[in-house]
Amino acid sequence: xxxxxxxxxxxxxxxxxxxxxxDCCMIKVGDDNIILSTDMLHESTDFPRGxxxxxxxxxxxxxxxxxxxxxxxxPLALLLAAGLDEPERISGITAGAKDCCERFxxxxxxxxxxxxxxxxxxxxGIGRVxxxxxxxxxxxxxxxxxxxxxxxxxxxxxxxGSERYWKNLVEPLPAVREGRLLAVAGVSSxxxxxxxxxxxxxxxxxxxxxxxEISMDNLPxxxxxxxxxxxxxxxxxxxxxxxxxxxxxxxxxDCTVIGVVTDSGEVLCDGVxxxxxxxxxxxxxxx
Amino acid sequence: xxxxxxxxxxxxxxxxxxxxxxDCCMIKVGDDNIILSTDMLHESTDFPRGxxxxxxxxxxxxxxxxxxxxxxxxPLALLLAAGLDEPERISGITAGAKDCCERFxxxxxxxxxxxxxxxxxxxxGIGRVxxxxxxxxxxxxxxxxxxxxxxxxxxxxxxxGSERYWKNLVEPLPAVREGRLLAVAGVSSxxxxxxxxxxxxxxxxxxxxxxxEISMDNLPxxxxxxxxxxxxxxxxxxxxxxxxxxxxxxxxxDCTVIGVVTDSGEVLCDGVxxxxxxxxxxxxxxx
Numbered sequence: 001x002x003x004x005x006x007x008x009x010x011x012x013x014x015x016x017x018x019x020x021x022x023d024c025c026m027i028k029v030g031d032d033n034i035i036l037s038t039d040m041l042h043e044s045t046d047f048p049r050g051x052x053x054x055x056x057x058x059x060x061x062x063x064x065x066x067x068x069x070x071x072x073x074x075p076l077a078l079l080l081a082a083g084l085d086e087p088e089r090i091s092g093i094t095a096g097a098k099d100c101c102e103r104f105x106x107x108x109x110x111x112x113x114x115x116x117x118x119x120x121x122x123x124x125g126i127g128r129v130x131x132x133x134x135x136x137x138x139x140x141x142x143x144x145x146x147x148x149x150x151x152x153x154x155x156x157x158x159x160x161g162s163e164r165y166w167k168n169l170v171e172p173l174p175a176v177r178e179g180r181l182l183a184v185a186g187v188s189s190x191x192x193x194x195x196x197x198x199x200x201x202x203x204x205x206x207x208x209x210x211x212x213e214i215s216m217d218n219l220p221x222x223x224x225x226x227x228x229x230x231x232x233x234x235x236x237x238x239x240x241x242x243x244x245x246x247x248x249x250x251x252x253x254d255c256t257v258i259g260v261v262t263d264s265g266e267v268l269c270d271g272v273x274x275x276x277x278x279x280x281x282x283x284x285x286x287x
Numbered sequence: 288x289x290x291x292x293x294x295x296x297x298x299x300x301x302x303x304x305x306x307x308x309x310d311c312c313m314i315k316v317g318d319d320n321i322i323l324s325t326d327m328l329h330e331s332t333d334f335p336r337g338x339x340x341x342x343x344x345x346x347x348x349x350x351x352x353x354x355x356x357x358x359x360x361x362p363l364a365l366l367l368a369a370g371l372d373e374p375e376r377i378s379g380i381t382a383g384a385k386d387c388c389e390r391f392x393x394x395x396x397x398x399x400x401x402x403x404x405x406x407x408x409x410x411x412g413i414g415r416v417x418x419x420x421x422x423x424x425x426x427x428x429x430x431x432x433x434x435x436x437x438x439x440x441x442x443x444x445x446x447x448g449s450e451r452y453w454k455n456l457v458e459p460l461p462a463v464r465e466g467r468l469l470a471v472a473g474v475s476s477x478x479x480x481x482x483x484x485x486x487x488x489x490x491x492x493x494x495x496x497x498x499x500e501i502s503m504d505n506l507p508x509x510x511x512x513x514x515x516x517x518x519x520x521x522x523x524x525x526x527x528x529x530x531x532x533x534x535x536x537x538x539x540x541d542c543t544v545i546g547v548v549t550d551s552g553e554v555l556c557d558g559v560x561x562x563x564x565x566x567x568x569x570x571x572x573x574x
Binding site: 025091 | 289291293294295297298301302306307311312314316317318319321323324325326327328329332363364366367368369370371374377378381382385394395396397398399400401402403404405407409411413415
């Protein structure tokens with residue numbers, strides 16, 4: 001069985017590791033650093049049953065704005081390509097994406113429309129970031145602390161039936177303001193936790209060549225959310241970041257220290273190896 | 288029955304006509320004009336049977352680079368989101384897209400990988416253009432001439448079985464160099480003919496509030512390609528543009544004058560109304 005992280009290694013071998021180690025890429029245009037990110041979502045795997053078209057549009061915009069924000073960038077615009085199973089869905093989807101963009105300071109600036117047997121949406125975000133505020137997964141250093149914003153696991157709880165967190169799941173709020181504040185404050189690495197904290201720690205670990213030692217007791221939990229859900233479930237859009245101990249608190253950012261960065265290369269929780277699992281696309285065939 | 292141009296009107300009502308009247312959008316970033324364009328392609332409707340994965344990757348890049356070029360922009364980078372039916376296809380697709388990008392001066396800078404029952408690829412291109420060279424569908428003026436580059440209809444001929452034009456269909460060459468040269472020379476409007484000359488003339492007509500009078504005899508034809516094919520078939524990536532008569536010839540651009548811009552609002556060929564048909568996605572339901 002292969003998952004999308006295996007496939008990413010194939011792509012990495014063709015276009016270069018630097019271009020595949022983050023959810024965004026940065027290109028220089030004149031004096032500006034342009035941040036780009038693209039995400040493909042499908043009805044059967046990404047949009048829980050019961051979502052409205054407006055929520056589908058909102059979520060599609062949110063996931064990409066979250067990636068842009070996790071680089072420390074200011075989002076500018078979003079494109080939305082929709083493969084529609086039913087043409088009338090375009091109005092709700094467009095309205096939801098536009099509202100999400102406006103809420104977070106970006107413009108829904110265009111897209112593409114197509115027919116598809118299964119609703120498929122690809123959003124591409126563009127943002128801008130200064131050299132000194134550009135954050136990736138690569139800067140974590142042993143001795144740093146590792147933190148999350150918000151209370152992860154709520155979307156996962158909703159997926160398991162908790163109605164109180166339904167909106168967390170279907171109308172996620174990308175941490176655009178927080179990402180920018182943390183970047184300006186000088187965090188050393190950052191990404192969103194959309195695939196869950198566990199997988200995200202492994203991603204940071206691989207990119208920064210470091211390990212982590214976190215504690216279950218430190219995980220910030222909303223009522224009814226288990227530490228397991230916080231660690232292993234996806235669909236939340238908080239930020240995971242590392243920084244020197246002197247940086248916190250950052251005014252305007254609600255975050256929690258969950259552990260420290262180590263030089264071991266291992267991801268441990270209370271001394272035990274964290275399972276490398278979370279939100280991931282999987283294929284049954286061998287590559 | 289509705290087609291994608293009907294749906295575009297719905298989107299236009301939500302995000303504004305200016306953002307939907309071209310295949311690209313332009314956003315200002317600092318002192319730069321950034322051009323963005325996104326295209327969704329599916330195996331069943333966009334990739335003729337017999338294409339290799341490398342060709343699928345190439346074509347996916349080419350269609351978007353063509354849109355970027357039709358604005359007069361210099362392409363910079365491309366993102367590719369792939370919904371894969373079989374994971375191993377990613378290597379050929381990525382290699383094809385990378386080769387196309389490199390051929391036309393852009394970088395394949397990232398993307399997303401997902402599972403999909405039907406192979407689905409969304410490419411998003413980014414380019415840069417100066418104010419004075421930024422071209423849209425909106426600048427055609429009565430009295431201008433209307434021209435095409437290359438010899439359209441070859442891809443359409445291949446779709447109807449002509450083997451000699453198979454490569455035109457599956458390894459299209461976006462007119463990146465030509466688009467830039469024409470923009471610098473000062474054409475008044477420009478777009479690519481990927482949906483066919485007829486539909487493209489209607490698009491220019493709607494955006495520029497003008498009409499066209501072209502002549503069948505003027506259509507530049509490759510051997511075995513009928514004027515009908517040149518007018519109504521899609522899949523070619525030449526450019527359709529309007530300009531003052533004094534602009535031609537443009538050094539380095541092989542193009543043909545096919546008619547004139549009128550103030551009638553009608554699209555005529557030899558005095559007869561051109562059918563509004565070409566390459567278009569259609570849905571059977573009513574919107």
